[in-house]
Amino acid sequence: MQHAAKAEVERNDAASVQVDTAVLDAVTGAIDRLRFGTVLVTVHEGKVVQIDTTERRRFS
Numbered sequence: 001m002q003h004a005a006k007a008e009v010e011r012n013d014a015a016s017v018q019v020d021t022a023v024l025d026a027v028t029g030a031i032d033r034l035r036f037g038t039v040l041v042t043v044h045e046g047k048v049v050q051i052d053t054t055e056r057r058r059f060s
Helices: 021-033
Strands: 006-010 016-020 037-044 047-055
Touching (some): 016 021, 021 037, 021 047
Antiparallel strands (some): 037 047
């Protein structure tokens, strides 16, 4: 079994949390692909379990 790399992310309370770089890549990729919309990250027991993207298309 291969272990994923971890990245340290700062939180507002000056603590840090370990996040898989694959999760960070998935979130940033979802944001990069959007022009208008939302990215929803679902966390269970301190771990990211799902990323949902809702795209808005605007017609003039």
